[in-house]
Amino acid sequence: xxxxxxxxxxxxYSESENRKALIAVKAHLILGxxxxxxxMLAGLTMRAVQGTWLEIGADLFYxxxxxHGVGVVGAAGIGSTGxxxxxxxxxxxxxxxxxxxxxxxxxxxxxxxxxxxxxxxYGGAWTFLYPLPGKSMGVWSTGAxxxxxxxxxxxxxxxxxxxxxxxxxxxxxxxxLSKALGxxxxxxxxxxxxxxxxxxxxxxxVLIVNFLGIAVGAVVLVMGLINLYNPEFQPDALxxxxxxxxxxxxxxxxxxxxxxxxxxxxxxxxxxxxWKTSKVFYAAWFAIVFMVMAVYxxxxxxxxxxxxxxxxxxQVLSFGSGIPVLVVTxxxxxxxxxxxxxxxxxxxxxLFLSMFGWAAGVIPAILDAMVxxxxxxxxxxxxxxHFHFYLLxxxxxxxxxxxxHLTGEGRQGEQPKAADNVGFYAYLIGAFLTSMxxxxxxxxxxxxxWATHMAEWVTFAQxxxxxxxxxxxxxxxxxxxxxxxxPKAAEPR
Amino acid sequence: MALIAAVFCFVLVNSKxxxxxxxxxxxKWYGIRGKWFFFLLTLGVxxxxxxLSPFPIPDQKKGYQENEYQVVKVDSYQWYWTMTPNTVxxxxxxxxxxxxxxxxxxxxxxxxxxxxxxxxxxMPGYTNKLIHTFDKPGKYKILCLEYCGxxxxxxxxxxxxx
Ligand SMILES: [Cu+2]
Numbered sequence: 001x002x003x004x005x006x007x008x009x010x011x012x013y014s015e016s017e018n019r020k021a022l023i024a025v026k027a028h029l030i031l032g033x034x035x036x037x038x039x040m041l042a043g044l045t046m047r048a049v050q051g052t053w054l055e056i057g058a059d060l061f062y063x064x065x066x067x068h069g070v071g072v073v074g075a076a077g078i079g080s081t082g083x084x085x086x087x088x089x090x091x092x093x094x095x096x097x098x099x100x101x102x103x104x105x106x107x108x109x110x111x112x113x114x115x116x117x118x119x120x121x122y123g124g125a126w127t128f129l130y131p132l133p134g135k136s137m138g139v140w141s142t143g144a145x146x147x148x149x150x151x152x153x154x155x156x157x158x159x160x161x162x163x164x165x166x167x168x169x170x171x172x173x174x175x176x177l178s179k180a181l182g183x184x185x186x187x188x189x190x191x192x193x194x195x196x197x198x199x200x201x202x203x204x205x206v207l208i209v210n211f212l213g214i215a216v217g218a219v220v221l222v223m224g225l226i227n228l229y230n231p232e233f234q235p236d237a238l239x240x241x242x243x244x245x246x247x248x249x250x251x252x253x254x255x256x257x258x259x260x261x262x263x264x265x266x267x268x269x270x271x272x273x274x275w276k277t278s279k280v281f282y283a284a285w286f287a288i289v290f291m292v293m294a295v296y297x298x299x300x301x302x303x304x305x306x307x308x309x310x311x312x313x314x315q316v317l318s319f320g321s322g323i324p325v326l327v328v329t330x331x332x333x334x335x336x337x338x339x340x341x342x343x344x345x346x347x348x349x350x351l352f353l354s355m356f357g358w359a360a361g362v363i364p365a366i367l368d369a370m371v372x373x374x375x376x377x378x379x380x381x382x383x384x385x386h387f388h389f390y391l392l393x394x395x396x397x398x399x400x401x402x403x404x405h406l407t408g409e410g411r412q413g414e415q416p417k418a419a420d421n422v423g424f425y426a427y428l429i430g431a432f433l434t435s436m437x438x439x440x441x442x443x444x445x446x447x448x449x450w451a452t453h454m455a456e457w458v459t460f461a462q463x464x465x466x467x468x469x470x471x472x473x474x475x476x477x478x479x480x481x482x483x484x485x486x487p488k489a490a491e492p493r
Numbered sequence: 494m495a496l497i498a499a500v501f502c503f504v505l506v507n508s509k510x511x512x513x514x515x516x517x518x519x520x521k522w523y524g525i526r527g528k529w530f531f532f533l534l535t536l537g538v539x540x541x542x543x544x545l546s547p548f549p550i551p552d553q554k555k556g557y558q559e560n561e562y563q564v565v566k567v568d569s570y571q572w573y574w575t576m577t578p579n580t581v582x583x584x585x586x587x588x589x590x591x592x593x594x595x596x597x598x599x600x601x602x603x604x605x606x607x608x609x610x611x612x613x614x615x616m617p618g619y620t621n622k623l624i625h626t627f628d629k630p631g632k633y634k635i636l637c638l639e640y641c642g643x644x645x646x647x648x649x650x651x652x653x654x655x
Binding site for chain 2: 058059123124125127129132137139236237238241273274301302303304305308311312315316319320323326327331334335337338339340342344352356359360363364370371372373375376379380444447449450452454457
């Protein structure tokens with residue numbers, strides 16, 4: 001146990017409340033995992049097409065690309081919400097009903113998304129970059145584009161409702177968001193309380209940025225929808241791009257900041273060392289609140305009419321956002337593991353890997369976010385390279401590690417099964433290779449989002465296909481493990 | 494990246510041996526953390542300064558007179574480019590005035606080895622000024638670098654440099 005003092009702050013729930021909450025969390029994780037597996041198959045398909053091992057029409061390729069993008073972002077969103085909600089409810093009273101409402105709104109949204117893409121033929125990418133959804137040259141209908149954007153709007157609304165409940169719970173337990181973030185302690189108005197839970201700090205940060213991110217997303221989705229049916233209404237394309245990337249950047253970033261609570265909560269349990277909050281910790285998370293929201297102009301560096309100061313902010317904050325993970329979270333995880341006598345199980349291996357993936361993934365991100373490098377990396381394969389690194393090696397291992405923890409693996413000296421080991425190493429090697437091939441492709445100027453690759457690029461795509469197949473193999477093991485062991489697993493003590 | 498991998502491996506190798514007293518671990522490594530933070534901060538300031546001065550994007554308000562620059566007007570549509578003229582000379586800076594007639598596209602200049610030399614977004618309602626000086630004559634390619642629909646990957650044209 002991390003510490004008895006922290007345990008004292010925990011909320012008391014009834015036995016049946018806890019049982020129901022655990023079922024809901026498992027549902028989130030299993031849904032997230034299943035969607036991710038399908039999206040990895042979609043990714044594998046795209047790489048095989050680019051590698052000329054598989055032939056499909058360009059329209060189907062871009063539909064798959066659209067579903068892959070939106071599906072991974074959605075699965076990351078729902079899975080990371082499962083992780084955060086599970087830990088946050090230990091410190092603030094959260095409503096199980098609202099948690100489920102968001103889940104079912106999400107599922108309804110997913111059905112709409114699938115319909116718009118595979119029945120309506122929508123292939124305008126998950127970024128729905130205005131005015132593309134309304135200008136497909138007859139490939140998809142206005143209706144398909146509208147259903148796609150409506151689905152995102154609905155999913156966003158579900159999340160907003162959930163965040164309202166989290167906000168209510170945090171206010172009830174801590175009085176204000178600033179207290180929950182530890183700001184009075186940071187600024188010395190009250191003494192530092194090392195038992196203030198890191199999960200509450202992270203949860204509050206996620207709540208603030210994602211609430212604003214989704215609200216902006218809703219605005220831009222509504223403007224897009226109005227444009228679809230009233231083409232005379234033409235919002236400014238650069239403004240729309242700013243809003244879309246603000247929303248997209250915040251939402252996907254928030255998933256990793258939500259999931260890191262698994263590392264804060266679980267590494268202490270497996271090492272017997274506490275993860276204490278401190279001024280440095282509060283300062284890092286306070287800075288993250290602003291940086292995650294203000295860093296998005298690094299997506300717009302090739303939009304030359306952007307004000308110079310915005311691009312400089314984008315570049316500087318991209319470097320800045322790397323510092324908290326390199327100095328606080330990643331560093332803290334290393335200290336906790338160093339000479340701790342930790343038992344290496346699939347759970348702990350995945351959590352440790354996630355810290356590596358996040359910390360190392362910072363570097364290709366920072367490079368691309370420099371204006372002068374962005375000139376030759378923007379919209380090349382470097383970009384998927386950097387976010388596959390983050391997601392495959394950083395975010396997903398947090399979620400998978402948490403799933404393994406919930407299955408009960410890694411406690412009472414239980415050794416990982418041979419299949420888990422095969423899964424872990426296939427995933428590790430596959431994920432690393434997938435990301436590195438993307439990065440190498442980007443460094444060789446290969447553009448992203450191309451259905452057909454030039455002859456010179458095919459070898460890269462073929463190596464990428466093999467790497468993606470390894471990821472899928474590892475993912476199959478994780479999925480089977482989750483499906484067989486997770487539903488019946490009792491609450492870990 | 495290799496450095497970070499090495500640090501993680503170091504900790505991995507040193508994870509089994511138990512140092513029961515965690516406070517001696519934290520004392521030692523908190524000290525190093527301060528230096529590490531300071532190092533990153535200094536590195537950040539140096540990189541920022543070196544990479545942003547001069548600012549790598551041409552001034553968009555400047556006129557770029559015809560006698561100093563060769564001016565090429567670029568218009569983009571689903572799924573083709575128009576460039577007037579489509580032949581320029583090596584050695585003298587070219588100003589590309591890039592816009593779009595429909596959705597967002599990306600104007601990427603590739604040399605004969607398919608190496609990307611520079612790019613800018615092509616956007617409806619805006620004209621982006623990209624300046625590039627070609628060192629060598631040859632056939633250059635323009636590729637679309639912003640996803641623009643089902644024939645995005647076929648949106649290719651050629652630029653001749655004499
Ligand atoms: Cu295009």
